[in-house]
Amino acid sequence: MTDSSTLPLVVIAGRPNVGKSTLFNRLVGRRQAIVSDMPGVTRDRKEGEALLRGRKVRLIDTAGLEEAAPDTLFGRMRASSESAVAQADLVLFCIDARAGVTPADKHFAAWLRKQNKKVLLLANKAEGAAASNEVLEAYSLGLGTPLALSAEHGEGIAHLMGEIADRLPEGERVREKPRSRAKPLDEDGEEIEERPAGPLRLAIVGRPNAGKSTLLNCLLGEERMITGPEPGLTRDSIAVSLHDETGPIQLVDTAGLRRKARIEQDLERMSVSASIEALKMAEVVVLTLDATLGVHEQDLQIARLIEREGRACVLALNKWDAVEDRAATRQAIADRIETSLAQMRGIPVVTFSALTGAGVNKLLPAVRRAHEVWNSRVTTGELNRWFEAALERHQPPLVDGRRLKLRYMTQAKSRPPTFILFGTRAELLPDAYKRYLVNGLRETFHLPGTPIRLQLRGTK
Numbered sequence: 001m002t003d004s005s006t007l008p009l010v011v012i013a014g015r016p017n018v019g020k021s022t023l024f025n026r027l028v029g030r031r032q033a034i035v036s037d038m039p040g041v042t043r044d045r046k047e048g049e050a051l052l053r054g055r056k057v058r059l060i061d062t063a064g065l066e067e068a069a070p071d072t073l074f075g076r077m078r079a080s081s082e083s084a085v086a087q088a089d090l091v092l093f094c095i096d097a098r099a100g101v102t103p104a105d106k107h108f109a110a111w112l113r114k115q116n117k118k119v120l121l122l123a124n125k126a127e128g129a130a131a132s133n134e135v136l137e138a139y140s141l142g143l144g145t146p147l148a149l150s151a152e153h154g155e156g157i158a159h160l161m162g163e164i165a166d167r168l169p170e171g172e173r174v175r176e177k178p179r180s181r182a183k184p185l186d187e188d189g190e191e192i193e194e195r196p197a198g199p200l201r202l203a204i205v206g207r208p209n210a211g212k213s214t215l216l217n218c219l220l221g222e223e224r225m226i227t228g229p230e231p232g233l234t235r236d237s238i239a240v241s242l243h244d245e246t247g248p249i250q251l252v253d254t255a256g257l258r259r260k261a262r263i264e265q266d267l268e269r270m271s272v273s274a275s276i277e278a279l280k281m282a283e284v285v286v287l288t289l290d291a292t293l294g295v296h297e298q299d300l301q302i303a304r305l306i307e308r309e310g311r312a313c314v315l316a317l318n319k320w321d322a323v324e325d326r327a328a329t330r331q332a333i334a335d336r337i338e339t340s341l342a343q344m345r346g347i348p349v350v351t352f353s354a355l356t357g358a359g360v361n362k363l364l365p366a367v368r369r370a371h372e373v374w375n376s377r378v379t380t381g382e383l384n385r386w387f388e389a390a391l392e393r394h395q396p397p398l399v400d401g402r403r404l405k406l407r408y409m410t411q412a413k414s415r416p417p418t419f420i421l422f423g424t425r426a427e428l429l430p431d432a433y434k435r436y437l438v439n440g441l442r443e444t445f446h447l448p449g450t451p452i453r454l455q456l457r458g459t460k
């Protein structure tokens with residue numbers, strides 16, 4: 001147990017309704033505060049702990065402190081924040097980018113500048129690069145470069161976590177930006193766009209009790225149970241960052257981080273829908289199985305979702321310590337996956353024990369490789385040399401007594417690898433021939449375990 005009063009203190013401040021509670025939930029990963037459209041609604045809790053880049057911080061949401069404060073908006077903001085800000089190691093000052101900079105924001109910023117605190121200026125509700133002019137306008141608050149993010153949609157959260165971690169006391173990298181001077185709008189305008197290449201986004205999914213939480217704790221190298229939102233509030237997801245030699249990895253998850261419900265059945269029902277949410281945010285998905293139980297229909301269901309969403313996948317066989325005949329178990333599971341999920345042929349399989357930690361070190365390298373495969377590109381030249389040979393080996397079938405004329409192929413995109421096949425009446429190509437081509441692509445260009453898309457374009 002940590003005494004949370006010794007942790008660095010991060011305070012979220014700003015006028016009502018800018019999204020402070022939503023951000024708090026994102027960072028703490030628990031639905032501790034009630035989010036509401038009504039400004040000034042009472043919040044039941046306002047304090048929690050968050051884990052940012054492996055460091056614990058104490059987080060205060062001043063939205064919970066707005067009650068019974070002086071009557072003007074600025075008065076309320078100031079009264080609610082004063083004591084929290086006084087103790088803060090870092091203040092996250094939030095504005096609503098959609099609304100732009102308001103007079104209350106300006107008042108509060110002027111006051112905040114005088115407090116001599118480290119401040120990070122956050123322009124929230126900027127999902128999908130919305131409100132970019134308003135984000136720039138926030139420079140005028142004189143609190144440094146505004147960080148555009150969306151607390152509700154989870155955009156920019158991993159970046160924010162890094163920015164917070166960089167500003168914590170005792171941090172190795174003290175890299176403070178000047179923040180007491182308003183900068184011209186265009187001078188640093190680029191900085192907003194110039195985000196570092198994002199972290200690999202990873203989801204750990206699987207049925208209840210597969211060992212997802214144990215695995216997560218093992219990966220984080222810390223005995224800490226991260227609890228998710230209460231059952232029923234499936235829309236929340238939380239993000240945790242970790243690093244390997246290649247760089248940052250952001251763990252996006254819902255199911256794996258969810259607190260255990262008393263009623264297991266509820267979790268069973270939830271695990272698929274929760275997985276969908278996590279999948280959509282992830283690039284690579286680790287499908288975790290309890291290897292002692294073999295493959296369950298629900299595992300296949302989740303795997304099909306991964307394929308449908310076009311994500312890279314690594315199959316994790318957990319509880320390997322408890323498996324008696326390892327060779328047979330591995331074979332049985334691999335066979336079942338291959339026969340039930342032709343689309344995921346060659347899926348990388350990693351065996352380990354999240355409980356003892358044995359073998360877990362193989363997981364992230366496998367994740368990186370899956371990510372590379374998912375990102376890979378084949379040149380049109382290579383592709384068509386292979387394609388011609390493939391056509392020779394097996395002629396395209398007759399359709400309505402006429403042979404289809406397949407002309408050439410090109411890779412339209414990666415993530416997942418997507419190919420377009422052009423030809424006369426190409427759209428009539430039977431599935432069996434498509435599978436032949438997809439399998440050939442997979443083998444020739446080393447694309448194991450990733451969904452491959454083949455689109456057909458008819459030409460005249």
Ligand code: GDP
Pocket residue numbers: 014015016017018019020021022023034035036037039040063124125126127149150151152153
């Ligand atoms: P607080 O009063 O500052 O704590 O604000 P809340 O967290 O209660 O959020 C106020 C409203 O803004 C709620 O309806 C949220 O759903 C919404 N909101 C929060 N973050 C975002 C965001 O990133 N984008 C959008 N569009 N809405 C958000």
Ligand code: GDP
Pocket residue numbers: 206207208209210211212213214215256318319320321322352353354355356
């Ligand atoms: P989750 O529901 O997927 O998050 O599963 P948990 O991480 O809570 O694990 C479920 C149960 O399986 C717990 O009792 C864990 O101690 C146990 N468990 C997790 N990993 C392993 C493992 O590698 N070996 C064994 N023998 N048990 C494990």
